[in-house]
Amino acid sequence: MxxxxxxxxxxxxxxxxxxxxxxxxxxxxxxxxxxxxxxxSPLKIPLLEDPERDTWQKPEKILHALEIGKGQVVADVGAGSGYLTVRLSERVGTTGTVYAVDVQQEMLNYISKRLRDTRLKM
Ligand SMILES: C[S@@+](CC[C@H](N)C(=O)[O-])C[C@H]1O[C@@H](n2cnc3c(N)ncnc32)[C@H](O)[C@@H]1O
Known part of the structure; x- marks a missing residue:
């Protein structure tokens, strides 16, 4: 037993x-x-902002292939932390417009704060 x-x-x-x-x-x-x-998760924003990303993802090459240029109106759908939003804004210049779209308010807040810290116009 x-x-x-x-x-x-x-x-x-x-x-x-x-x-x-x-x-x-x-x-x-x-x-x-x-x-x-x-x-x-917005808690993982540092992953989106990893400086190594430029090396392997080559965002400038992507935007060049998409023929994004001065004065265009573009939408960054699923913008996250704004990694591409900022690069898109630089490309379209002051005569263009970038719409940063995201379903998470935390991401949009992050982008707003980020833009306030740069000379990009909101
Ligand atoms: C992996 S992150 C990528 C962010 C950014 N595109 C980048 O490359 O750094 C994906 C983002 O898409 C957003 N997302 C997911 N579904 C979406 C939808 N239906 N409409 C808008 N944004 C969406 C999420 O909230 C998240 O911030």
Whole structure:
């Protein structure tokens, strides 16, 4: 009887440890990657503003390929922290307009603050 209880207890402990390890591994993946249906958290704005991004994403090359130029009216849909909004604004110049669109008010607040700190006109 005591042997049976010890065996059940061992099985229960092993099962609990495996479950704990699995849930922690999954939580780590969640923090690393965005899941479909979940918005990019404003807490992760520093990732969008990583200076390394210019190196691998080459935003100027993208805007050049899109033929964005002076005087154009463009929309940055899903603008986030405004990483592209600022570059778009510089390209369209004072005669152009950029609409920064985002479903999260925190992102729009961040862009507003960012623009106040630059010479770009709101
Ligand atoms: C990963 S961030 C990218 C931000 C920015 N485009 C960049 O390259 O740095 C995606 C942004 O899109 C916004 N977003 C998601 N669905 C949207 C929608 N239907 N309309 C407008 N913005 C949306 C999110 O709130 C988030 O700020």
């Amino acid at each position: 005591i042997n049976q209880i010890t065996r059940n207890l061992k099985t229960f402990l092993i099962f609990t440890i495996i479950l704990y390890l699995c849930s922690n591994t999954y939580a780590g993946e969640e923090r690393k990657y965005e899941r479909p249906g979940h918005l990019f």
